[in-house]
Amino acid sequence: MDIKDLGEFGLIDRLTKDIQPKNASTLYGVGDDCAVMHYPDKEVLVTSDMLMEGIHFDLVYTPLEQLGYKAAMVNISDIFAMNGTPQQIIVSIAIDKRMTVEDVEAIYRGMKKACAKWNVDIVGGDTTTSLTGLAISVTCIGYADKNDIVYRHGANETDLICVTGDLGSAYMGLQILEREKTVYYQQIDEYNNKVKAAQKAGDETELKKLRAQRRQVEDFEPDFAGKEYLIDRQLKPEARGDVIEALRQRGIHPTAMMDISDGLSSELHHICSQSHCGCRIYEKEIPIDYQTASTCEEFNMNLTTAALNGGEDYELLFTVPIGDHERLADLEGIHQIGYITKESLGMYLVTRDDNEFELQAQGWNPLKG
Amino acid sequence: MDIKDLGEFGLIDRLTKDIQPKNASTLYGVGDDCAVMHYPDKEVLVTSDMLMEGIHFDLVYTPLEQLGYKAAMVNISDIFAMNGTPQQIIVSIAIDKRMTVEDVEAIYRGMKKACAKWNVDIVGGDTTTSLTGLAISVTCIGYADKNDIVYRHGANETDLICVTGDLGSAYMGLQILEREKTVYYQQIDEYNNKVKAAQKAGDETELKKLRAQRRQVEDFEPDFAGKEYLIDRQLKPEARGDVIEALRQRGIHPTAMMDISDGLSSELHHICSQSHCGCRIYEKEIPIDYQTASTCEEFNMNLTTAALNGGEDYELLFTVPIGDHERLADLEGIHQIGYITKESLGMYLVTRDDNEFELQAQGWNPLKG
Numbered sequence: 060m061d062i063k064d065l066g067e068f069g070l071i072d073r074l075t076k077d078i079q080p081k082n083a084s085t086l087y088g089v090g091d092d093c094a095v096m097h098y099p100d101k102e103v104l105v106t107s108d109m110l111m112e113g114i115h116f117d118l119v120y121t122p123l124e125q126l127g128y129k130a131a132m133v134n135i136s137d138i139f140a141m142n143g144t145p146q147q148i149i150v151s152i153a154i155d156k157r158m159t160v161e162d163v164e165a166i167y168r169g170m171k172k173a174c175a176k177w178n179v180d181i182v183g184g185d186t187t188t189s190l191t192g193l194a195i196s197v198t199c200i201g202y203a204d205k206n207d208i209v210y211r212h213g214a215n216e217t218d219l220i221c222v223t224g225d226l227g228s229a230y231m232g233l234q235i236l237e238r239e240k241t242v243y244y245q246q247i248d249e250y251n252n253k254v255k256a257a258q259k260a261g262d263e264t265e266l267k268k269l270r271a272q273r274r275q276v277e278d279f280e281p282d283f284a285g286k287e288y289l290i291d292r293q294l295k296p297e298a299r300g301d302v303i304e305a306l307r308q309r310g311i312h313p314t315a316m317m318d319i320s321d322g323l324s325s326e327l328h329h330i331c332s333q334s335h336c337g338c339r340i341y342e343k344e345i346p347i348d349y350q351t352a353s354t355c356e357e358f359n360m361n362l363t364t365a366a367l368n369g370g371e372d373y374e375l376l377f378t379v380p381i382g383d384h385e386r387l388a389d390l391e392g393i394h395q396i397g398y399i400t401k402e403s404l405g406m407y408l409v410t411r412d413d414n415e416f417e418l419q420a421q422g423w424n425p426l427k428g
Numbered sequence: 429m430d431i432k433d434l435g436e437f438g439l440i441d442r443l444t445k446d447i448q449p450k451n452a453s454t455l456y457g458v459g460d461d462c463a464v465m466h467y468p469d470k471e472v473l474v475t476s477d478m479l480m481e482g483i484h485f486d487l488v489y490t491p492l493e494q495l496g497y498k499a500a501m502v503n504i505s506d507i508f509a510m511n512g513t514p515q516q517i518i519v520s521i522a523i524d525k526r527m528t529v530e531d532v533e534a535i536y537r538g539m540k541k542a543c544a545k546w547n548v549d550i551v552g553g554d555t556t557t558s559l560t561g562l563a564i565s566v567t568c569i570g571y572a573d574k575n576d577i578v579y580r581h582g583a584n585e586t587d588l589i590c591v592t593g594d595l596g597s598a599y600m601g602l603q604i605l606e607r608e609k610t611v612y613y614q615q616i617d618e619y620n621n622k623v624k625a626a627q628k629a630g631d632e633t634e635l636k637k638l639r640a641q642r643r644q645v646e647d648f649e650p651d652f653a654g655k656e657y658l659i660d661r662q663l664k665p666e667a668r669g670d671v672i673e674a675l676r677q678r679g680i681h682p683t684a685m686m687d688i689s690d691g692l693s694s695e696l697h698h699i700c701s702q703s704h705c706g707c708r709i710y711e712k713e714i715p716i717d718y719q720t721a722s723t724c725e726e727f728n729m730n731l732t733t734a735a736l737n738g739g740e741d742y743e744l745l746f747t748v749p750i751g752d753h754e755r756l757a758d759l760e761g762i763h764q765i766g767y768i769t770k771e772s773l774g775m776y777l778v779t780r781d782d783n784e785f786e787l788q789a790q791g792w793n794p795l796k797g
Contacts, residue, residue, distance in 0.1 A: 103472055
């Protein structure tokens with residue numbers, strides 16, 4: 060269905076008509092100048108992220124539903140990263156003119172799934188058009204008790220450095236998707252060249268054959284067998300609210316925390332510079348999935364570099380007092396990768412062969428190049 | 429200065445280093461996964477707006493500082509439109525690769541001015557790149573006492589309909605700017621044709637003269653004498669917090685309210701459909717500035733249509749019980765333009781010659797065309 064047949068208000072109505080507030084804090088959602096919320100005796104947390112086509116996602120290999128899921132989830136992840144409870148999101152979306160009502164519905168379906176998973180209400184936003192590609196901006200609101208909030212600046216000397224899950228997998232997923240995209244365009248190019256030749260030769264039989272080939276190329280679903288985990292990590296990241304809950308249940312309170320969106324190395328720089336400290340992390344302790352390792356080998360890439368600088372894993376990086384060592388040890392999926400030092404000792408990676416390399420904050424920089 | 433020389437974190441640091449929280453509700457701003465706010469015993473209001481290059485603004489005639497000012501101000505306006513007090517904004521900005529650090533600073537300078545005017549803190553956001561033009565998404569957070577909030581759905585039969593300021597001026601400002609842009613490109617086209625002819629003829633003297641002419645065209649500052657008000661209304665709208673304050677001081681509590689961003693006619697449709705009522709408004713009572721009227725004549729446009737459907741005036745539209753008639757009468761800049769009726773009586777404009785025309789909600793639809 061064409062979006063202009065519905066108009067802005069018709070489209071918003073269609074996208075939001077099944078949205079029912081689930082949180083007591085959500086007093087009024089979609090349909091007025093503002094959403095209205097109430098947080099008695101709590102601190103309000105707010106975060107915002109913008110996803111631009113061609114920079115943060117490529118519609119050639121990103122299904123719209125997963126894009127919506129990711130746009131909501133990365134914001135929800137930021138609330139957990141402060142040890143908060145996500146409650147509402149506000150969605151601004153600029154729709155490219157190529158898109159249909161069904162396309163926008165697919166994006167919203169993904170956002171609703173991500174929100175349902177963490178009991179978050181969609182309470183409003185802005186729907187408009189773009190001349191030049193899709194843009195999605197999501198703002199997430201949550202709450203926390205004042206004493207529960209974990210900032211980046213609270214790490215202390217001797218604290219343990221922990222990460223959840225595994226690192227580098229979302230980045231390797233991206234490499235695979237980019238490779239498939241290159242192959243796809245090569246095949247289309249080859250086809251176009253063959254068509255030109257056949258047209259020049261006036262060969263109708265050949266043209267018919269080529270058209271059938273093109274359909275095959277277009278319909279081809281790449282086989283990601285053995286790489287499904289990496290593709291999922293890139294396209295459909297999960298916020299680690301489960302870890303936040305597990306830490307709370309055990310009474311473990313991190314001293315500093317953030318989510319890993321730009322890469323472990325870059326995030327460690329944030330925590331260390333804001334906490335005025337240094338760190339040592341151990342290469343052999345960095346959690347890496349088997350698929351990540353084998354794909355790195357296949358791509359002839361350095362595994363530790365992928366894990367340090369890959370980004371988009373949306374795992375949690377946090378520090379805890381050293382006394383929590385044992386209580387953490389039996390928590391599944393949490394890895395102690397090093398410890399906090401004096402600021403003067405700098406930030407270093409200790410390699411498997413006991414060399415020390417200074418950690419670079421190269422991260423993922425969308426403003427470069 | 430080139431943005432890639434600073435990198436994302438360097439740029440954010442430069443843009444935000446002079447930002448100091450002014451509101452007690454702002455506990456923690458830029459620099460972590462989330463901003464942290466506290467609103468004891470208040471309702472939290474949140475609104476979000478996205479401005480896309482080529483759709484909402486044209487950089488040919490929009491100075492970047494004014495663009496930043498407008499991006500912040502239209503969100504602040506939404507908080508006032510609920511009878512709230514704006515407190516914080518979160519800014520997501522996708523920067524086109526053409527732009528320099530100074531360009532982004534100009535946008536932020538404008539946002540800071542708008543925020544300073546209403547004592548609003550900038551508490552965070554996201555800074556990234558765009559392949560295809562500038563995109564700005566602003567989320568504004570405010571508060572209100574539960575009983576003070578004014579929704580769109582509270583209008584009652586016999587309520588008076590009021591608007592602040594004057595209408596249609598922002599729209600006529602846009603017409604003037606668009607005309608200047610057309611003239612500018614015509615002159616550049618003419619120049620290009622003359623250059624081609626001179627190059628063909630090998631006429632060096634003529635080419636030199638043409639180059640001087642081009643500089644003149646490029647340096648030409650259009651003369652908006654007598655239209656300054658309209659240009660300002662389009663490029664630098666003001667939120668009507670002054671009116672909100674004046675109503676409070678007089679103890680006048682609107683029954684329904686919103687700001688006029690899409691045009692009076694479209695906003696009346698929102699209020700009437702959400703309040704399940706109809707309305708009569710009087711053409712002769714719609715406030716119109718002298719410059720708007722004379723420019724409409726110049727452009728051969730219908731003045732009432734411009735005032736009804738123009739949009740972007742960011743004036744307030746509100747309803748009050750009929751008993752407030754006299755208390756409102758001596759408030760400068762507030763115009764009683766009609767009254768609320770039963771839903772079955774529909775929504776009509778009563779013209780100067782006492783005809784009735786049904787109000788169309790054509791408004792400004794960025795999703796059309």
